[in-house]
Amino acid sequence: MGSEDTLKLPVIDFTDLKLEAKNPNWETVKSQVHKALVEYGCFEAIFDTVPLDLRKALFGSLQELFDLPLQTKILNMSKKPYHGYVGQYPMIPLFESMGIDDAVVHEKVESMTNIMWPNGNPSFSKTIQSFSGQLSELDQIVRKMILESMGVEKYLEEHMNSTNYLLRVMKYKAPQTTDTKLGLSTHSDKNIVTILYQNGVEGLEVLTKDGKWISYNPSPHTFVVMIGDSLHAWSNGRLHSPFHRVMMSGNEARYSAGLFSIPKGGSIIKAPEELVDEEHPLLFKPFDHVEFLKYYYTEQGQRDQSALHTYCGV
Numbered sequence: 455m456g457s458e459d460t461l462k463l464p465v466i467d468f469t470d471l472k473l474e475a476k477n478p479n480w481e482t483v484k485s486q487v488h489k490a491l492v493e494y495g496c497f498e499a500i501f502d503t504v505p506l507d508l509r510k511a512l513f514g515s516l517q518e519l520f521d522l523p524l525q526t527k528i529l530n531m532s533k534k535p536y537h538g539y540v541g542q543y544p545m546i547p548l549f550e551s552m553g554i555d556d557a558v559v560h561e562k563v564e565s566m567t568n569i570m571w572p573n574g575n576p577s578f579s580k581t582i583q584s585f586s587g588q589l590s591e592l593d594q595i596v597r598k599m600i601l602e603s604m605g606v607e608k609y610l611e612e613h614m615n616s617t618n619y620l621l622r623v624m625k626y627k628a629p630q631t632t633d634t635k636l637g638l639s640t641h642s643d644k645n646i647v648t649i650l651y652q653n654g655v656e657g658l659e660v661l662t663k664d665g666k667w668i669s670y671n672p673s674p675h676t677f678v679v680m681i682g683d684s685l686h687a688w689s690n691g692r693l694h695s696p697f698h699r700v701m702m703s704g705n706e707a708r709y710s711a712g713l714f715s716i717p718k719g720g721s722i723i724k725a726p727e728e729l730v731d732e733e734h735p736l737l738f739k740p741f742d743h744v745e746f747l748k749y750y751y752t753e754q755g756q757r758d759q760s761a762l763h764t765y766c767g768v
């Protein structure tokens with residue numbers, strides 16, 4: 455399973471697409487999205503609604519955040535596993551990450567900011583909240599297209615209302631070597647949809663269904679959109695949730711941010727009946743996302759090839 459430089463993720467252009475306004479390109483883009491997610495579970499999105507100066511400001515804010523002393527950063531805590539500060543792991547020593555729950559909600563971002571900077575940091579909270587808010591439109595466009603293309607748009611409101619947004623921000627230290635070092639181990643995301651954005655340092659790799667690694671070549675103009683295990687289960691296996699990892703080399707730190715749409719605590723992931731029939735038998739028993747996450751972070755869950763299959767596979 456070597457890296458294949460010639461392989462590329464599909465690129466899909468969302469320019470001028472809005473959630474509410476009709477656009478003649480909607481149907482074309484929708485079929486591109488569906489095809490990419492069935493085949494790769496992932497694509498690159500050109501989405502210029504998020505202005506370039508806000509994208510640049512994001513990396514300034516991330517640097518400021520990760521430059522804080524460790525004793526401050528570990529104050530970023532959450533009741534949910536993997537929502538707060540993560541770092542200093544011997545297996546992935548380059549990696550550090552923090553989370554902002556409900557990153558589109560002003561008070562939530564403010565309260566996280568005030569824990570990091572007790573005297574406040576208005577430009578940090580403004581950047582985080584605007585970035586998350588503007589990017590959440592892409593999440594909603596993609597999810598609307600997904601439900602429409604599977605013919606289950608009648609569940610759209612329920613589906614949207616059952617999730618909230620976590621912004622996770624990541625720093626990968628430069629390994630200062632020419633050979634490649636593991637930044638983040640191979641995994642599939644456990645949520646609904648993830649949208650990643652990163653500075654110019656490459657490292658993200660996505661595994662194809664036939665076992666080839668695709669290296670994502672970062673661009674300030676594109677976001678990476680990826681399906682998580684919960685949407686894989688909800689779509690009764692129609693949409694792929696790809697394994698991916700981060701490999702680091704060179705002398706520059708990599709900063710990235712992921713907007714994760716996540717099922718709310720207590721909400722049950724269950725494939726709609728329209729997606730289950732003789733040809734497509736139910737693949738996963740209905741499950742509570744938070745309980746699944748708790749299982750995933752047990753020793754056994756971490757060892758599983760697919761925690762989703764072990765936890766609730768039929």
Ligand SMILES: O=C(O)CCC(=O)C(=O)O
Pocket residue numbers: 622624638643650652658698699700710711712
């Ligand atoms: O940093 C990245 O590009 C990927 C991060 C990631 O896969 C994750 O946080 O789940």
Ligand SMILES: [Fe+2]
Pocket residue numbers: 641642643698
């Ligand atoms: Fe991931």
